[in-house]
Amino acid sequence: MISEAVIKRLPRYYRHIKQLADSGVERVSSTKIANVLNITASQVRQDLCNFGGFGQQGYGYDVVKLKNELAAILGLDKVYDMIIVGAGNIGRALAGYKGFSDDGFYVRALFDIDPRCTSINGIKVYDMDFLNTYLRQNRVDIAVVATQKNSAKGVADALIAGGVKSIWNFAPIELEVPDGITVENISMSESLYVLSYRTKNSKK
Amino acid sequence: MISEAVIKRLPRYYRHIKQLADSGVERVSSTKIANVLNITASQVRQDLCNFGGFGQQGYGYDVVKLKNELAAILGLDKVYDMIIVGAGNIGRALAGYKGFSDDGFYVRALFDIDPRCTSINGIKVYDMDFLNTYLRQNRVDIAVVATQKNSAKGVADALIAGGVKSIWNFAPIELEVPDGITVENISMSESLYVLSYRTKNSKK
Numbered sequence: 001m002i003s004e005a006v007i008k009r010l011p012r013y014y015r016h017i018k019q020l021a022d023s024g025v026e027r028v029s030s031t032k033i034a035n036v037l038n039i040t041a042s043q044v045r046q047d048l049c050n051f052g053g054f055g056q057q058g059y060g061y062d063v064v065k066l067k068n069e070l071a072a073i074l075g076l077d078k079v080y081d082m083i084i085v086g087a088g089n090i091g092r093a094l095a096g097y098k099g100f101s102d103d104g105f106y107v108r109a110l111f112d113i114d115p116r117c118t119s120i121n122g123i124k125v126y127d128m129d130f131l132n133t134y135l136r137q138n139r140v141d142i143a144v145v146a147t148q149k150n151s152a153k154g155v156a157d158a159l160i161a162g163g164v165k166s167i168w169n170f171a172p173i174e175l176e177v178p179d180g181i182t183v184e185n186i187s188m189s190e191s192l193y194v195l196s197y198r199t200k201n202s203k204k
Numbered sequence: 205m206i207s208e209a210v211i212k213r214l215p216r217y218y219r220h221i222k223q224l225a226d227s228g229v230e231r232v233s234s235t236k237i238a239n240v241l242n243i244t245a246s247q248v249r250q251d252l253c254n255f256g257g258f259g260q261q262g263y264g265y266d267v268v269k270l271k272n273e274l275a276a277i278l279g280l281d282k283v284y285d286m287i288i289v290g291a292g293n294i295g296r297a298l299a300g301y302k303g304f305s306d307d308g309f310y311v312r313a314l315f316d317i318d319p320r321c322t323s324i325n326g327i328k329v330y331d332m333d334f335l336n337t338y339l340r341q342n343r344v345d346i347a348v349v350a351t352q353k354n355s356a357k358g359v360a361d362a363l364i365a366g367g368v369k370s371i372w373n374f375a376p377i378e379l380e381v382p383d384g385i386t387v388e389n390i391s392m393s394e395s396l397y398v399l400s401y402r403t404k405n406s407k408k
Contacts, residue, residue, distance in 0.1 A: 168395070182402040193307075
């Protein structure tokens with residue numbers, strides 16, 4: 001059982017190692033990784049041991065091998081079919097973000113209560129009324145909730161009823177979901193509050 | 205010294221308590237807070253003690269009082285002047301988000317290397333060349349970095365050189381900053397990776 005803290009660090013390792021691989025770096029030491037991620041080298045070695053990433057004394061880690069191991073652990077060696085519910089500012093920004101498909105996440109459809117455009121960046125926008133039917137007819141690995149706060153709970157319930165197992169929630173609300181359903185929150189306001197806390201409490 | 209883990213939980217308390225206050229709830233028990241936030245009641249009591257939020261046996265917490273205490277600790281009892289650098293999908297979505305000003309965060313200007321619009325949602329868009337001058341002439345409490353990965357470091361350096369102390373980073377890169385500068389990252393790809401990890405490892 002891998003701890004929550006380690007799971008949260010995993011993506012940071014992956015992103016850094018991927019950047020090294022893209023730049024043609026062949027090997028890297030735990031100390032160098034530690035410096036960039038602002039953790040200790042022994043933490044790096046311990047974390048990576050959990051995932052079968054073994055460095056060699058005096059050599060470090062093979063960057064490409066480590067990248068592939070991390071990608072496999074993160075499930076980034078597959079393709080994910082995504083839909084986005086809510087075509088407001090956030091939903092549209094996500095639909096327009098090219099980076100997702102680099103990692104195998106494909107936005108297949110958008111849904112909105114008031115679909116003013118028929119498509120955004122080549123992705124079809126459907127009326128919310130069509131969501132149930134769509135879920136019956138299509139595979140959806142991940143659904144993004146990008147609605148207003150008040151609609152988020154109802155949307156999540158509809159998604160789960162339609163068989164969606166993984167929700168990426170951008171609405172500023174804690175979604176309560178049954179066992180077996182995964183929710184990952186992007187909370188911009190929480191992040192902004194942490195920033196204002198730190199801004200207030202930092203040395204002037 | 206308040207621990208990182210507690211600081212990260214603070215905004216979740218605040219958001220929940222604010223929601224209760226907005227709904228007219230007058231008091232709440234640690235158990236009820238704990239259920240919604242998916243932590244233990246004793247953790248809630250311990251956390252809130254750190255911030256002078258004292259519940260009473262058999263009564264619980266006074267919601268409005270607790271909300272105001274949390275807001276003050278988070279620095280949400282002030283007004284923050286923000287700018288956004290990068291007027292792509294993310295920058296535009298942030299400029300259009302009405303929720304920030306509810307909490308006292310005001311977006312005063314956008315900057316872009318290729319400002320195609322002169323304003324977005326009533327907020328003026330300036331050429332990047334003007335950033336230095338703007339920073340000399342205006343107070344900026346928080347600067348949002350919403351550029352591409354490759355530009356983020358240069359932008360952060362320019363902001364810091366111009367006197368900005370707090371950066372909210374949406375670019376998918378770890379920014380290294382000097383002591384005394386606060387960076388808070390919103391990493392969408394990291395969150396998505398955690399979700400794919402959990403999706404992969406959840407019971408089917």
